[in-house]
Amino acid sequence: MKRTGCLLAGVLSLVLAIGAIWFLAGWWGSSEIEEDTSFIVPSGASLTSVADKLGEEGLIADPEGFLLRAKLLGSSDPIMAGEFLLPAGVSNATILDTFQHGEVIRRFVTIPEGLPSVLVHERLMAEEHLTGEIPVPVEGSVLPDTYDFERGEARGAVLARMQAAMQNYLAEAWPKRASDIAVDNIADAVILASIVEKETGVARERRMVAGLYSNRVKDGMLLQADPTIIYPITKGKPLGRRIRQSEIAAINDYNTYTMVGLPKGPITNPGREAIAAVLNPAETSARYMVADGTGGHAFAETLDEHNRNVAKWFEIRRKRGEM
Structure with missing residues (x-):
């Protein structure tokens, strides 16, 4: 009887040991995940x-076993909402830890300098991982930058961050402006910066272009900025052709060939550097550029000098076969 009792005890111990190993392996061993998978x-x-949900998506074999092991072996910390990356073969223990302490997958959308609001709207609406509808934002209200977001986040929330970023940057930059700039309020600074943004893509020129247009504003000259002709036609999208004489002569609230002063509003979303250039423009006597x-x-200070520069530009274009 003693030998029988010892044998039964040994068998029971073995069974318990095997059960314990199975139970622990189900927690710290490899999962059913065959390749890196995102999970929301x-x-x-x-x-x-x-x-x-993990069971339905085939990422764990036994949801009830997962829950039991989580209660006995896992942390009691709450899980977070969001999208997480679960690597291939990751253990159930790591899955729970990821939901409790891991990094939510961040996705990104970039708004380049000078992107008009109609294209900001198109870019956000085309982002398949965002949700909800948004209107076309007010021109000049979005700060160009790269923004992160979570899968399933509302487009309105992302747009609100973009607009808050612009307000915050303007609030920081405006007090640092030079004392003799051509504008006396933030709204006009954004309008002028939007012209500077569209008139040059060369970083080293921004302050010079800002200085030139600041001189024209102060002198009451026509700004004669080509992008202000295009904006009422396309809302900032590329025109795709040469500007027509009838469009140059058009009278509206944006065309700076037929009106003195700034247009009624921005013609794009200017970036930090264009805004900074307007708030601290180069000291220059230039009034013309081509x-x-x-x-x-x-750049030129006089009309005669400018006309000579225009003649040189026309000669370059003729050699290129553009005229």
Whole structure:
């Protein structure tokens, strides 16, 4: 009887040991995940509903076993909502830890300097991982930058961050403005910066272009900025052709060839550097500029000098076969 009792005890111990190994392996061993997979924990989800969702998506074999092991072996910290990356073969223990302490997957959308609001709207609406509808934002209200977001986030929330970033930057930059700039309020600074943004893509020229247009504003001259002709036609999208004489002569609230002063509003979303250039423009006597054939501009103080620069530009274009 003693030998029988010892044998039964040994068998029981073996069974318990095997059960314990199986139980622990089910927690720290490899999962059913065959390749790196993203998984979304919905807002307000419970661990039970998440376990069921993991099972439905084939990422764990036993939702009830997952829950039992989580209660006995895992942390009691709450799980977070968001999208998480679950690597291939990751253990159930790591899955729970990821939901409790891991990094939510962040996605990114970039708004380049000088992107008009109609294209900001198109870019956000085309982002398939965002949700909801948004109107076309007010021109000049979005700060160009790269913004992160979570999968399933509302487009309105992302747009609000972009607009808050612009307000925050303006609030920081305006007090640092030079004392003799051409504008006396933030709104006009953004309008002038939007012209500077569209008139040059050469970083080293921004302050010079800002100085030139500041001089024209102060002198009451026509700004004669080509992008202000295009904006009422396309809302900032590329025109795709040469500007017509009838469009140059058009009278509206934006065309600076037929009106003195600034247009009624921005013609794009200017970046930090264009705004900074307007708030601290170069000290220059230049009032005129024309393309120089290298991507930049030739600047002039007088109309005669400017006309000579225009003649050089026309000669460059003729050699290129553009005229």
